[in-house]
Amino acid sequence: MTTSATPASARPTAATQRSDRTGSHSQVSTSLAPTPPGPAVPGTGQALSRWLRKAWIWFVLGALLLLVALPSMLRQNPDTRQLSPSSPAPNGGQAVVRVLQAQGITVHPAESLEEALTLADEHPQASVLFHDAADHLPETGLDRLAEEVAPERRVLVEPGFQALGALAPAVSQAGQVPDGDPLASGQGCGLPMGREAQSIEASGRAYRSAGAQACFPIPGTDSGSTTDPAHAVLETADGTVVIGQIGVFANESADIEGHPVLALWSLGQSSDVVWYLPGLADVAIEPGPPTMDQLLPDWVRPAGIWLILCLAVLMLWRGRRHGPLAVEPLPVIVPASETAVGRARLYERSGQHGSAARALRSATLVRLSRVLRLGHGASVEAVVTAAARTTGRNAPQVAAVLDVSHVTTARGLVAAGRALLDLEDAVHAVLTTDHAAAEPATDSDGRTP
Numbered sequence: 434m435t436t437s438a439t440p441a442s443a444r445p446t447a448a449t450q451r452s453d454r455t456g457s458h459s460q461v462s463t464s465l466a467p468t469p470p471g472p473a474v475p476g477t478g479q480a481l482s483r484w485l486r487k488a489w490i491w492f493v494l495g496a497l498l499l500l501v502a503l504p505s506m507l508r509q510n511p512d513t514r515q516l517s518p519s520s521p522a523p524n525g526g527q528a529v530v531r532v533l534q535a536q537g538i539t540v541h542p543a544e545s546l547e548e549a550l551t552l553a554d555e556h557p558q559a560s561v562l563f564h565d566a567a568d569h570l571p572e573t574g575l576d577r578l579a580e581e582v583a584p585e586r587r588v589l590v591e592p593g594f595q596a597l598g599a600l601a602p603a604v605s606q607a608g609q610v611p612d613g614d615p616l617a618s619g620q621g622c623g624l625p626m627g628r629e630a631q632s633i634e635a636s637g638r639a640y641r642s643a644g645a646q647a648c649f650p651i652p653g654t655d656s657g658s659t660t661d662p663a664h665a666v667l668e669t670a671d672g673t674v675v676i677g678q679i680g681v682f683a684n685e686s687a688d689i690e691g692h693p694v695l696a697l698w699s700l701g702q703s704s705d706v707v708w709y710l711p712g713l714a715d716v717a718i719e720p721g722p723p724t725m726d727q728l729l730p731d732w733v734r735p736a737g738i739w740l741i742l743c744l745a746v747l748m749l750w751r752g753r754r755h756g757p758l759a760v761e762p763l764p765v766i767v768p769a770s771e772t773a774v775g776r777a778r779l780y781e782r783s784g785q786h787g788s789a790a791r792a793l794r795s796a797t798l799v800r801l802s803r804v805l806r807l808g809h810g811a812s813v814e815a816v817v818t819a820a821a822r823t824t825g826r827n828a829p830q831v832a833a834v835l836d837v838s839h840v841t842t843a844r845g846l847v848a849a850g851r852a853l854l855d856l857e858d859a860v861h862a863v864l865t866t867d868h869a870a871a872e873p874a875t876d877s878d879g880r881t882p
Contacts, residue, residue, distance in 0.1 A: 516564050516590065516682050518542045518708045523685035526708070529696050532687075533706060536697070540706045546574045549709040550581050559705035563600070564590040564679070570711040575599035585672030588699050591638050591679050601673045607639040607663035610651055610677065615690050616665055622648035624668055626698030630691025637678035639663035644670050666695065674699050786846045790837035797853045798835070804860060824859045831856065 516526035518540055530540045541556070543549035553561055561582050570578070572595060579599045587600055597604050610616070615632040622628050627648030639651045640663065647664035654663040665677045680686035681695045700706050726734075780789040802811040805819040817835065821828040834852045839845065 514710060514712070515566050515679065516562075516708075516710060521684065523683065524679075525684050526682050528684045528687045529682050529700075530708070532693070532697065533700060536701060538701055538704055538706055540708050543707055543709040544712055545714040546570060546578065546709075546711065549707055550577065552707045553582050553586070556703075556705040556707065558703040559586065559707050560588055560700050560702055561586050561707045561709060562588045562590065562682075562700060563592070563596070563709050564682075565593065565596060565711045566591065566679075567711075568593055568595060569713065570596075570715045571717045572599065573717070574711070574715055583672075584669070587673045589673065589675045590682060591677055592675060597640075597675075601642075601669055601675055603645065603669050604640050604642040604667065604673075604675055607641045607651070607654065610635055610637050610639050610665060611653075612636060613652070616649040616651070618648045618691075619650045619664075621650075622646075624648050624666065626695055627666055629698065630694040632690045633665060633678055633692060633695065634680050634686060634690055636680060637665060639665060640667055640675055640677055642667055642669060642675075781843075786843055787837070787840050790840035790846050790849050793850050793853055794835055794837045797857060800857060801860060804864065820856065820860055823863050824856075825863075826859075 513520060513522055513524075515524045518526050518530045519542070521527050533540055541552045541559070543552055549561065553559060563578070575596060576599055584600075589596060589600060592600065592604075594606060597606065613635045616635050617632050618627045618630060623646035630648075633649055639654070641661045643661055645667045647662075647667035649665040651663040651665065666675070668674050676695065676699065678692075680689075681692045686692060687696060776792075777789065780786070780792075798813065798816055799809075801816050801820055802808065805811075805816065805823065807815055807819060813835065817828055817831045820826075821831045824831075834856050837849045840849050
């Protein structure tokens with residue numbers, strides 16, 4: 434009876450078994466399909482159009498918000514100051530200004546002392562209306578105004594204590610005018626404008642002055658009094674006009690009683706009027722403590738600008754692109770040895786010794802199941818039983834070798850790897866010896882006897 438020998442090409446050898454054992458864990462096939470072309474990189478125009486399609490809603494919302502906010506942004510805040518020449522508010526002075534302009538009189542608004550003095554110098558015959566309800570102009574400013582504007586050109590509307598002391602020192606305050614019936618010009622009124630006006634509204638402030646021509650006396654201030662009676666309108670000996678009723682020039686009351694006559698007569702003596710209302714620009718601001726910019730030396734600022742420029746150049750230099758982008762087709766083929774070494778380095782760097790030991794155990798089980806012809810779906814118990822039967826060891830000993838749950842250090846990982854490798858070597862050694870003994874002897878010509 435003849436037996437057919439197994440072909441030599443079908444018999445496993447030690448070299449092929451060793452190659453299967455070391456390279457089967459991460460082997461990559463050498464017969465690769467043609468590499469597909471990589472995805473095209475979108476151009477700048479395509480990327481811009483794609484971004485616009487995604488962000489169009491934000492542009493629409495921004496445009497709507499701009500349309501809603503634009504009218505309020507363009508709308509100028511109205512001037513609400515008392516007697517402001519451009520204010521149509523009840524306490525503004527726009528009505529009197531327009532009446533003066535209709536009579537051919539030019540009104541020059543002044544927002545600061547410097548502007549008022551400049552306008553007064555440009556128009557030497559102009560009347561200067563002065564009203565400072567909040568006392569913005571300091572004492573030094575009042576002194577300058579008194580020096581550069583002649584007394585006969587001043588028209589003071591409800592002046593305060595400081596303004597009287599600088600611009601009309603002969604006039605003193607006499608309190609508030611009590612509400613009541615309109616004030617009559619009085620029999621002793623020596624001012625033509627007072628006699629023409631005949632009456633004014635009872636409100637505002639009252640004033641006294643010895644030797645001044647006064648009109649509109651305040652009831653109750655002249656009977657049995659040892660001082661001069663109080664009046665609402667007066668003109669000092671040097672020609673300064675003091676009007677204690679702001680309603681003469683205000684929009685809401687400019688047309689009642691004799692207010693229009695007083696307004697036009699006091700301001701219409703020349704072809705120009707300087708309408709001066711002191712504001713925040715005239716407030717004296719005391720210098721505070723020096724700022725950090727003032728304390729630093731002069732060379733710090735140019736040095737800081739130079740450092741900023743150097744930093745910008747450094748950012749441009751380090752942030753520039755070194756050549757065009759490199760486009761590679763996907764998927765990228767990575768050799769198995771590189772992936773194995775890279776994974777091992779990651780395990781080592783992160784200290785995952787247990788994970789590395791489990792990876793070695795899994796690879797050992799796969800290779801042992803292949804060598805022992807158990808198939809890919811063999812269980813751990815089956816591999817343990819087959820390896821113990823092949824090597825002649827006890828099953829618990831083989832199971833202890835395959836148990837790597839206790840590995841937590843690098844030294845334990847090395848010991849576990851060495852034990853797994855010894856187990857594989859023992860299995861391969863037995864199988865190699867069995868195969869060599871099973872092969873029939875051949876003569877010198879390679880024929881079986």
